[in-house]
Amino acid sequence: MTSKISTISDKDAFDKILTDNASGLVVVHFSAAWAPQCHQVTDVLSELAADLSLASTKFIQVEAETLPELSKKYEITAVPTCVLIKNASVADRVNGADVPSLNKKIRQHSTPVAAAAAVAPPKQDLNARLKALINRSPVMLFMKGAPEQPKCGFSKTIVQILKDQGIKFDSFDILQDEEVRQGLKKFSDWPTYPQLYAKGELLGGLDIVKEMVESGELKLMLPAAESLDDRLKKLTNQDPIMLFMKGNPDSPRCGFSKTTVALLDSIGIPYGHFDILTDEEVRQGLKTYSNWPTYPQLYIKGELVGGLDILKEMNESGELEQMLKDSQ
Incomplete structure (x- = not known):
């Protein structure tokens, strides 16, 4: 190709x-x-x-x-x-x-390129398309722009509310699709944006969401996003031995990670790994979570052992190999 x-x-x-x-x-x-x-x-x-x-x-x-x-x-x-x-x-x-x-x-x-009329597939019924979009995620926000870059003050405010409430949601930018933008107003009998849906049902716009936050109703109705600490706890316990590094064992992307991998491989006990370069939230959050500012970081049964210097010292004393064996 x-x-x-x-x-x-x-x-x-x-x-x-x-x-x-x-x-x-x-x-x-x-x-x-x-x-x-x-x-x-x-x-x-x-x-x-x-x-x-x-x-x-x-x-x-x-x-x-x-x-x-x-x-x-x-x-x-x-x-x-x-x-x-x-x-x-x-x-x-x-x-x-x-x-x-x-x-x-x-x-x-992307802006779709229309296919030739002779070979174009039948156009999906608009109501069916809207219903599919509304049910794409347990919580769907139809807004102007994207959560990372809202295109109006109302959308910006509702995105911030959902984030502050710890609510996990998907979104659709109605500025990218005029058919959805106009059709959804009639479909849900709601003339303005943003519009928030839960399990396929319209909750309302910004004013309604604000009222639900004040009453505590919103958080009860919508699934909360997993907290960063909970996510980090799961990741550090994903395998009995977990190495957080730059790159992966087959292709380390810094000298410290490469040396750590060589050290662990020389002991010959299997370990899990996570490339912190692929997830900035994990990369920054783990520093605070474990109060350890650098990478790589080695965890055994969810507990931080340390970085490369500590692992070298433990390896020289024989303590590291014994600890790794005890974790199995």
Whole structure:
């Protein structure tokens, strides 16, 4: 398959692509040649770039270390990171090699290219489509923009309320689909946005949500998002021995991680691992959770053992091997 991804090596070329494709979607893959996960993302983007239904979307690749001013502008802290730009603004982003999210978000933000009328499939009934959208997630927010970049004050406020209440939700940008924007008003007999749905039923707009927060009703009705501490506790207990590192054991992405992997492999006891470069929330949260500011970090049965220096000392004394064996 011939790739349709443009490799950009200077800022002027980057700016020209954004200007030339101002009304369409531009997917920018910030990558590094040394990172295996970036090659995986490149392969996925090549397939998407060849999809005729995404013909209006422009795909470009930028070496993050070669153009540091762009990496800084778009807050790139790890590779691969894909930034979705539309109307000169960041519409969305995907950190790490999260292929399902990448595919979903690109299709969500792309402007579909209509197929020829002779081969076009029958158009889905609008009410059926709206019903499917409303039931896409237990909690669905129809808003202007995306949670990361709301396009009106009301949408911004309701997103913040849901986050403050710890409520997990999916969203749909009604500015991207005029048919949904107008149709949903009639479907639910509610003329304004945002609109919040729970289990397929309309709760209301911003004013209703505010009243439900004040009465405590909202939190009782909607499923709460898992707290970061709960998530970190699950991750640190995912395997009896868990290594949080940069990269993975087959391809460490820093010298400290590489040395730690070699040390553990020399002992020969299996261990789980998590690449903190793929999840910024985990990367920053684990520092606070365990009061340990650097990586790698080794956990045994959910308890922090330490970083590389401590592991070296324990290995020299024989304590590390015994502790690892006792964890089995």
